[in-house]
Amino acid sequence: MDVNDIRAVLTAIIFFAFIGIWVWAWSSRRKADFDASAALPLEEDHPISNNEREKI
Numbered sequence: 001m002d003v004n005d006i007r008a009v010l011t012a013i014i015f016f017a018f019i020g021i022w023v024w025a026w027s028s029r030r031k032a033d034f035d036a037s038a039a040l041p042l043e044e045d046h047p048i049s050n051n052e053r054e055k056i
Contacts, residue, residue, distance in 0.1 A: 024030065
């Protein structure tokens with residue numbers, strides 16, 4: 001096994017990992033979680049009270 005075989009195996013592993021992550025990200029089970037995450041920047045921040053400032 002030379003270096004080109006190792007490179008080919010590594011390329012195949014990375015390719016299948018990419019496809020696995022792609023399928024996971026686009027699966028319908030994850031849609032609700034991703035929709036909630038996408039809405040986070042649009043939500044209002046709650047003001048910090050004096051009690052919370054003391055904890056920081």
